[in-house]
Amino acid sequence: MAEDEVAELFCCSICEDLMLAPTTLVCCGRSFCKECLHLWIKTNAQQGGIPRCPGGCMAKVPFRLPKHSIALRKAMEQLVPDRLACRIKEAEEEEEEMPCFGGFKAWTEIAASRDILYGSSIIVRQGSPGIVVGNCDDGCHLTVKFDEREDGSELCVNVVPEALMLPLPGGFRLHQRVVALYELLLNSDMKVPLGSVGHIIGSLGGDRVTVLFEPKQEKIPEYPVSVNIREVAAQRPLVGGFSIAQRVQASMSLVVGNKVVVHAGCRGTVLAEFSDTRLTVVFETSEAAPNCFNVLPLEILPWCDTPPEFPAGTSVRAVHHLMSPCAIIVHAGTRGIILGGVDPSLVFVSFENGPAVAAAISALETDTDAVGETACLGGSLESGREEPETCLERSETMAPEAGSSDLSSIDPEASDEEAPDSTTEAGSGFACAVSTPINSARATVVLNTD
Structure with missing residues (x-):
């Protein structure tokens, strides 16, 4: 089989070129360049639609794409190494995407730092996780896909950067109820007993969060406590x-x-x-x-x-x-x-x-x-x-x-x-x-x- 014929087997149907970071969609099993899928999702989302599979099966494309296929990448390295090297060089020479407003990066995890309103109605609750899709065309908003919307819609939301924050460590969310897994000693007279319930009110960076525990006993502090994420767990x-x-x-x-x-x-x-x-x-x-x-x-x-x-x-x-x-x-x-x-x-x-x-x-x-x-x-x-x-x-x-x-x-x-x-x-x-x-x-x- 000629090299051109082999290269066609690894062709992305979006850019019609050799796939970079080949990513396989579970809906139809077809593979595409990861960046091509990102561009496809962003274009459809910013046009007010729900991204559908570019392979034609019409299934919804997840905003969080799977990891790229190591098997396909190794196959290309073995069968079409020269073409793959040229493709990678061309991609490196292209201009890098401009950073998003507010210092965020596209396709990174974020959370809502406050309630997001549409008119007088709350459509996204404070602490709701999401993913940044990219800059909005108006020059001041970010397009974000939140995991949950209060109105049940699956559409993206255009928000100002100030309404977003980095996600809390450990997968926790603002105002989430948690329980102490250990007896936390604060000083000689103050402690948080095992099983104490509280809610998360913020992050201190690294692997620590701030928790306000419910003062059911005299020795439980009435002020926020800094705890390691391994010292608390979601109450369930x-x-x-x-x-x-x-x-x-x-x-x-x-x-x-x-x-x-x-x-x-x-x-x-x-x-x-x-x-x-x-x-x-x-x-x-x-x-x-x-x-x-x-x-x-x-x-x-x-x-x-x-x-x-x-x-x-x-x-x-x-x-x-x-x-x-x-x-x-x-x-x-x-x-x-x-x-x-x-x-x-x-x-x-x-x-x-x-x-x-x-x-x-x-x-x-x-x-x-x-x-x-x-x-x-x-x-x-x-x-x-x-x-x-x-x-x-x-x-x-x-x-x-x-x-x-x-x-x-x-x-x-x-x-x-x-x-x-x-x-x-x-x-x-x-x-x-x-x-x-x-x-x-x-x-x-x-x-x-x-």
Whole structure:
């Protein structure tokens, strides 16, 4: 095949020349010069339209183009090296594009530094991210494509440079609600506790943002605080519906190797989201230091104070059968010990010769006949019942990143108590309410250990 014929295979249909920084559009799979696509987008956007694919498929062209194709570039370097070298030299000799007004550059990320109005209506909220398309023909405005417009339009907006700013580090936005991932010590008398909520009010450059925390406690400052972007996270529900700093309790005995390291009912605090399926929780164990574990949402329940009529440690009986959708989990009259509260209508109960479950208060009554029976936090009843071993594989003990938190992981080998034998008889599986969310439509899950 002649060199001219090979070169035609790498021809951009916009400039009809050899492609520079070949960029492939996902809509039709055709490739073009990246700068040709930028010019195509800018021309269509400034004419008041929505850029469509120059290949003819009529799909919308993204303003944020994908990276150029390394495979196509290497193929051209191998097959048409001389033509490619001439093409690159010609491009370098062309005049560079003039910088945009206000010192911005075309195709760079920006954010709105204030609300942008059209007449008396707000069309872009302060902090909304976007991308600079280029200078407007009027000589004073910039054409910007914002990710969101209040009126739902997909058209670009012509704004003055003063209405724009560089984006905040870490992908944060102005006025975004965030939560503290660590206990932030400001001075000897002032600190921001783990889980404190605030909103971002600005940037200090580099990797720091300014946050105004909500002063729910006396020691939280009422002035903005400079924090590292790794010390806060966007406020959102974590996996399982839990949240940072939420008080929880183990819904089953947690085992590392053949040792019980956390008993059912042991209280803890959610530190972070470890992965898409696990949470990092620090438990209040009897060890000298707290233990951090990466647990599944099924392995913890929310914790709250128990109602006055059913304090923790109270002996109770089941008024009626406690059932899952297809089986009786706890028979009426079964005795148990309250380990803690789950919500205003639920308590976590360790039942005799059976599972520990989250039970409705209305399904329980005080066991006035119980004498001398107590239960340690998450432990077995003194009647000799063994805690069932969790059938879920434990992840490695892991602590959060060192720095702002004084919490650390404990070697699981420090636990001296052996895990119960996994060959417990059938029927002694664990049951608990689904941890997220707990409401009147809650379900019950049974895990058998056989």
